[in-house]
Amino acid sequence: MQHVLPICKGKDDGSRVYVPEYLLQHGRHRVSLSFGSRTVLCEAVPHSKREIQLSKSLWDLLSIPFEAKIHVHIEDSRILIGPLVGIFTSGVGLFPSRPVGERSAFFSKLLSADRQVGAYYFVFGPEQLQQENRMIQGFFYSEKGWSQHLVPLPSIIYNQIPNRRTESSLKYQKAVHLLDLEWEIPFFNPSFFSKWEIFRFLQKDKEMRDYLPxxxxxxxxxxxxxxxxxxxxxxxxxxxxxxxxxxxxxxxxxxxxxxxxxxxxxxxxxxxxxxxxxxxxxxxxxxxxxxxxxxxGIDLITWKQRPVDFRVHTNKNRDGKWVASAMAAKIAGTQAHTTHLAYGGEIKRAEEVIQHAGLPSKSALKLTKAALQLSHKIDENISGLIGEIGFDFGLDQQGKVWLIEANSRPGRGIFSHSSFRAEDYSTRMLPLQYAVHLAKQAFVSKGLNVT
Structure with a gap:
């Protein structure tokens, strides 16, 4: 059973967790209580409140950072609080008020979605790992701003290393080896895609091949x-x-x-x-x-004689199923040969650009269909857990869909405009929901492991 309930810190020193009585089928009994990678044995006590309350000693033992409204998963005689999700990236911890430097605004926006999802999310890098005691000095974000808390190893890690150079550095390779292979914490979005690897296995599939230049x-x-x-x-x-x-x-x-x-x-x-x-x-x-x-090269549709391509984001949702979360048209800057915003590109609603090009409105549905088909095929062929993909597609003058590129860690900057508020929210919310799904799967599949 999974519920979203307030998690509160009690005042007593006993080893007890107080659970709403309607959730405790067996009444007062011994349970294992988990937060992140840490699990302790304690006594579950029914009470009349619609909240989970931990005794002070349990709260401190599990290193729960603060009170919040959080997912609680109850499976037989096991209870999972959270989950605790770590977002792994680079350049963390230089300034407490801006712990991820210039990217702090991006991560604060991402972490703001956790209040709707019901989990504890934090940002960290290799520098925040405490290998000896298996703890992390994670940076959390709330309406009060950034705060740092010492927490157990997370249930799930969402990989947000920003570039290939950092990903291939020795420091980050060592950290990933420790987290993923030695400590066996599930990682999603484990690495950047190889453009050639993607094209090579898609070319072997008759249906997917039709999308490839x-x-x-x-x-x-x-x-x-x-x-x-x-x-x-x-x-x-x-x-x-x-x-x-x-x-x-x-x-x-x-x-x-x-x-x-x-x-x-x-x-x-x-x-x-x-x-x-x-x-x-x-x-x-x-x-x-x-x-x-x-x-x-593709004879792309144009907007005022400037080439256009389309960004389509797909994400796995709270059930681990692929969904299309966002779409936008990207218009190349004047005389530019790519549509990147950094080089003068412009963003518009896909439907507006498709109509301007004289193509049928169903062209947007064709882009969505292609993105979902390709997401499943890439997921089948790439090792590791994939939670999101950003596709760049072209539509030619006849309305045929072409795959230009697939990105394992797509940027969200193109959805920062006010007209894409819903899409921006979806692309931030869905990875967090998928992390909850993965944590639930891991919790159900694992037995008792008291630390």
Whole structure:
């Protein structure tokens, strides 16, 4: 049985937890009480209040940070309070009032959703781990602001490492090994996706293959030339790239030669070349394409002659099922070859842009369908627990859906505009709900482990 109830600290020193009498089928009896990774034996006592009350000694022993309205799961003679969910990231703890630096506002917004979900969520990094006593100095957020509390290891970890460089660093690899492999705490969103790995297994599926633009890795000059003769443009994408960095768009000019669009100092630039080899050498790609995807350009629909693609977020919900949580149209900045906001991109409602392009309104449903199909397929093929995916899709002039990219840790900045308030809330709420689902699963599947 799962309920959301106030959790309160009592004044007595006995080893007792007071539970609403309608929840205690066996009356007063011995139970195991869990908070995060910590479990203790105590006596469950029925009382008339609609709250869970812990004796002072139990409260301190479990290191519960503060009173709150929280999920309580009762299974036979076991009770789980929480769950306690850790959000693992980098750069934590430099300033108490802004513990995640420039990203503190993002995390405060994320953690503000926990009051609706009914769980304890906190932010931490490797620096907050106390390996000897298996505790964490976690940063919590409430209406009073940020506060730090010493808590047990969490039931679940939501991975929010911001970039691949940090993820691959020795410090974070050691912390992940400790948390995931040694302490066996379930992790979701364990790592960034490899663009090539995603395309490689999707290409093997007949239905999924239809969403994929022609994509190769480490092609020779002749194959690139053939692609330029076939498609209006060809894109060069670093396998480990993000935020549009390192992407080139190459066109073959009707009068001869080649044009190359790229970003330099956050500004779009165009260079012209007489030969493909000179272009590749100048852009330091000649003979160095082993970590680069070369991909068919798509004749995207436009908004005022600027290319458009679509971000669709999918999340697992409180039942562990994939749902589409948000969608927006991203419009490229003037002369830009990508739609990233940092480079002058603009955000609009998907329905408005689809209507402007003269496509049927059901095109938005096609994007949602594609996102959910791909979410299931990626989930089947990628190891570890995946809780959210951000898809970038294109719609061509005929309304065909194309997958541009799938991101395991999608940014939410595009939904910060007031017209996307509901979508912004969903993308913050659903990962927290999924964490509750995972904690419940882990609790039900595990036996008594008293620490």
């Amino acid at each position: 022609y994509t190769v890795i480490n092609p020779g000059v002749q194959l690139i030339e053939n692609m330029l003769n076939t498609y209006s443009a060809v894109f060069f994408k670093p396998i480990g790239g993000s935020h549009g960095r390192g992407i080139l768009s190459v066109h073959k000019e009707p009068a001869g030669g080649y044009s190359c669009r790229f970003l330099e100092d956050h500004r779009p630039k165009i260079e012209h070349f007489q030969s493909l080899i000179s272009l590749l050498k100048t852009r330091k790609l000649y003979g160095r394409l082993q970590d680069t995807l070369v991909q068919q």
